[in-house]
Amino acid sequence: MTTDDKALSLVPQIKEAHDKATAAQQSGYQQSLQAAIDAGELLIRAKEAVGTGGWTKWREKHLNDVPQTTVSLYIRLAKNKERFSERAISNSVANLRNEGKLSIRSAAALLSKAKPRGKPPNKPGKGEPEDWLKALDVDELVIVLRQVFDSEYIGRLAKALAPVVVKPASTIASIAANVERQSIVRPTS
Secondary structure, three states, X not given: OOHHHHHHHHHHHXXXXXXXXXXXXXXXXXXXXXXXXXXXXXXXXXHHHHOHHHHHHHHHHHOOOOOHHHHHHHHHHHHOHHHHHOHHHHHXXXXXXXXXXOOXXXXXXXXXXXXXXXXXXXXXXXOOHHHHHHOOOHHHHHHHHHHHOOHHHHHHHHHHHHHHHHXXXXXXXXXXXXXXXXXXXXXXX
16 A cells, blocks of 8 residues: 555545534534544644645645645644643633533643643743744634734735745845835735
């Protein structure tokens, strides 16, 4: 069995776990969270089988009905599943469930609050925006940006960032200086 065949054999199970997660979201937290974790574990196995070089194209071809942000969420939940038994997270989950505010995404948000990713802030207690932004995964940052800014601003931001992606690393400093000079300002609302 080739690695692609191995990953392909997981597609029906991933889709089934995703369907269970979305259906269970309507009926109950525990089933929903477990289904999301199950989907994440299967996604991790599929990603390992395909390899990171071909993962994005493979996911788009075989799991196009599961958004990338959801894939990232499921994988994150699976990688951190044991943390839901930690006292602080467990208590927060119970409180959200009792208030009727519990969802897969709110459960995942508890992981960030309990143990931030990225480097710790240089000055503890300051809570600088750049410190909590660094703790976000790319898909989480995109969600925040879409909530805060309009599409015109995000388009300008994408244009400013695009050269960074296609240029060699040696020119990143000059691109950063150009971006600063272009004075991309945050729109006031």
